[in-house]
Amino acid sequence: MPIYEYKCEKCGKEFETLVLNQKEAISCPDCGFDRCAKLLSSFRSLSGSRGSSEAFESRSSSGSGCGSCAATSCAGCGSR
Numbered sequence: 001m002p003i004y005e006y007k008c009e010k011c012g013k014e015f016e017t018l019v020l021n022q023k024e025a026i027s028c029p030d031c032g033f034d035r036c037a038k039l040l041s042s043f044r045s046l047s048g049s050r051g052s053s054e055a056f057e058s059r060s061s062s063g064s065g066c067g068s069c070a071a072t073s074c075a076g077c078g079s080r
Contacts, residue, residue, distance in 0.1 A: 006036040014039065 007014045008028035015029055027034045 005039040005041050007039055008033050009035045009037060 003016050003018050005014065005016050006026055006028075008031060010033035011028060011031045013028055013030045017026060017029075019026070025034050026036045028036055
């Protein structure tokens with residue numbers, strides 16, 4: 001289920017929303033205006049002195065992939 005970023009064409013509020021149906025009308029959560037522009041989402045990448053594969057291995061070898069729970073995998077905590 002994709003989460004998209006939008007910007008209201010009336011008040012300028014930027015927000016994220018879960019879109020279950022691409023034909024669904026998106027309304028601003030602040031002013032209720034129904035014309036919102038879909039924004040190009042940014043993504044997070046690893047950087048630093050270590051290579052990206054080394055950084056991934058050090059993060060995932062400590063147990064949980066996300067670090068927000070004590071489960072040994074994301075399947076164990078049910079957040080994914």
